[in-house]
Amino acid sequence: xxxxxIDFETANGNPASVCAVGISVMEDGCVEEAYYSLIRPExxxxxxxxxxxxxxxxxxxxxxxxPDFRTVLNDIRPFFEDAIVCAHNARFDMGCLxxxxxxxxxxxxxxxxxDTVALSRNLFPQLPHxxxxxxxxxxxxxxxxxxxxxxxxxxxxxxxxxxxLTGIYExxxxxxxxxxxxxxx
Numbered sequence: 001x002x003x004x005x006i007d008f009e010t011a012n013g014n015p016a017s018v019c020a021v022g023i024s025v026m027e028d029g030c031v032e033e034a035y036y037s038l039i040r041p042e043x044x045x046x047x048x049x050x051x052x053x054x055x056x057x058x059x060x061x062x063x064x065x066x067p068d069f070r071t072v073l074n075d076i077r078p079f080f081e082d083a084i085v086c087a088h089n090a091r092f093d094m095g096c097l098x099x100x101x102x103x104x105x106x107x108x109x110x111x112x113x114x115d116t117v118a119l120s121r122n123l124f125p126q127l128p129h130x131x132x133x134x135x136x137x138x139x140x141x142x143x144x145x146x147x148x149x150x151x152x153x154x155x156x157x158x159x160x161x162x163x164x165l166t167g168i169y170e171x172x173x174x175x176x177x178x179x180x181x182x183x184x185x
Contacts, residue, residue: 002027002083003171005116005156006076007148008096009056011063015095016103017045018069019058022148023079024156029169031156035076036149038066042103056146069100073109080111084171084182088132088155090115094185111185114175116158122178123162 005024011017023035040046040063048060067075087093090113101108120130127138132154136143141157144150159171168174175182 001171002032003156003159004079004083004085005152005159006079006085006087006093006097007151007155008093009058009146009148010052010096011041011045011058011060012047012049012052014045015092015099017041017047018096018100019048019063019066020056020148021072021076022150022152023076024149024152025079025083026156026160029160029163031153033079034149034153035079037072037075038063039072040064040066040068042069042100045103056148068104070104070106073101073104073106077109080109083111085111085113086116086119086155086159087113088116088120088135088151088158090117090183094183098185108185112182113185114180114182116155118180119162119175119178120158122180123165 003026007022008018009020011019018039019041020038025033098108117130120135133145136154139161141154143154163169168177
């Protein structure tokens, strides 16, 4: 089964204010595809909070000519087909996907997903923190933190490391073995 890692960045505290998305896909043990796009937030959520800009570096002028969420959703939908989706702190990223869809009046994609934070905690309980940057540092995965494409790739590489560590290369079997819950959106 294909594993699709996703990461969103937001313009402000509203989860519908997505301003960037990164996706990495692994199929048959190989990273097959990657996708990145800036997103022009919808006008009702388009203000940029200074703290968010400080975190990810995306400014209003960076997204002026970017596609809107509706366009980006059409681009990313195929990545969800026949896949299980993962994100590091999945509640945030799945919340962004759902909120952005609802804000645009679009149907929320039906998908199955899991959280690589839970996977990390269950496989590496000895570590004091399981944040994405901490896990990537521990596993020696190169990461440009808060660049959505790099964060998605880092998340996917955590899954790849978990597979190599356990010797379990079927994602559903790995999640069962590591006691990580599969959720639905």
